[in-house]
Amino acid sequence: MADLIGVDDLGRDGIQHLLELAAMLEARGVAGAPPALAGVVVGLIFAAPSVRTRSSFQSAALRLSAQVLDVAGDHGLPYAAEALSDVLRSVDLLCDLLVVRHPWSPEAAARSGLARIPIVNAGLMCGEHPTQTLADLYTLQQAFGSLDGLRLGLVAEEAGRREVTSLRHAARFFPEMELIMYGLAEEPGGEPELPARPVGALPDEAAQLSAVYVTPSTTRSVHWSQDVAGALRAAVQRNPELVLLHPLPRGAELPADLDGHVRSAYFRQARNGLWVREAVLGSLLGRL
Numbered sequence: 001m002a003d004l005i006g007v008d009d010l011g012r013d014g015i016q017h018l019l020e021l022a023a024m025l026e027a028r029g030v031a032g033a034p035p036a037l038a039g040v041v042v043g044l045i046f047a048a049p050s051v052r053t054r055s056s057f058q059s060a061a062l063r064l065s066a067q068v069l070d071v072a073g074d075h076g077l078p079y080a081a082e083a084l085s086d087v088l089r090s091v092d093l094l095c096d097l098l099v100v101r102h103p104w105s106p107e108a109a110a111r112s113g114l115a116r117i118p119i120v121n122a123g124l125m126c127g128e129h130p131t132q133t134l135a136d137l138y139t140l141q142q143a144f145g146s147l148d149g150l151r152l153g154l155v156a157e158e159a160g161r162r163e164v165t166s167l168r169h170a171a172r173f174f175p176e177m178e179l180i181m182y183g184l185a186e187e188p189g190g191e192p193e194l195p196a197r198p199v200g201a202l203p204d205e206a207a208q209l210s211a212v213y214v215t216p217s218t219t220r221s222v223h224w225s226q227d228v229a230g231a232l233r234a235a236v237q238r239n240p241e242l243v244l245l246h247p248l249p250r251g252a253e254l255p256a257d258l259d260g261h262v263r264s265a266y267f268r269q270a271r272n273g274l275w276v277r278e279a280v281l282g283s284l285l286g287r288l
Helices: 011-028 052-063 084-091 106-112 130-144 162-171 199-208 222-238 256-260 266-284
Strands: 041-046 067-070 097-101 119-121 151-155 178-182 211-214 243-245
Touching: 011 130, 011 266, 041 052, 041 084, 052 067, 052 097, 052 130, 052 266, 084 097, 119 130, 119 266, 130 162, 130 211, 130 243, 130 266, 151 162, 151 199, 162 178, 178 199, 199 222, 211 222, 222 256, 243 266
Parallel strands: 041 067, 041 097, 097 119, 151 178, 151 211, 211 243
Antiparallel strands: none
8 A cells, every 4th residue: 555545545454454553552552652663754734724633643653753744834735825746846855654634636646756655645635534434443343343233324414525435435345334324415426325314313213323423514504513413412312322423623513412421432533543543654654
């Protein structure tokens, strides 16, 4: 695996390998992180805001003893200030791997001969967020011991959200895990095989679900978010064992009173980003 742009770069075996590696790294703990990336420079290019993804990649690199070069700086790399291809030509000799959040096609790198070091998509490329999906799957595996037989309700206002796209691609490699879409403002185009149900159906079907993955409103719709919040409250009452996931940051769709639900897992999901990103960096560079 030269790059990690989308989940399809991994396949089932690649995903399982990274989840196993993440479990090993978590078992060692923060203090026991191996110095696997000593002598490595990891470059960060973020052209869009990020808190959890950026900081967890930076922490993952540092804890594995790599150095970090923040190419974009504190204010990020403006979309139009300089072509990303020009930036890559300037910094690829300064780094051993680049973590990039930019709405940029990876095919452009191949055509321009720029992909001379591994590139990791930290969100936006190809409308995917593969390391978020690794954290999602790792959290589900922790909660249930396996992905086999899970029924995951996926609540999204639009089917094209990057977390949704990556998770749907990953699900193709795990046919034993069923995804059920809820809450779409529009029917998902091009993928009619995935059923879409109104968010109001969620409470009645909660008993048949293992977990619910909620995503923020794409349009900042107050009405949609309130509907989701009400459905979630009712769903956990119907099924107290229902695991709740969310990529964060949240909006009104995930009310704070659900933080006390015994199976709310979204903060653990965010923390798990460290382990899976350590695994990605070490694996791509052949050090783990």
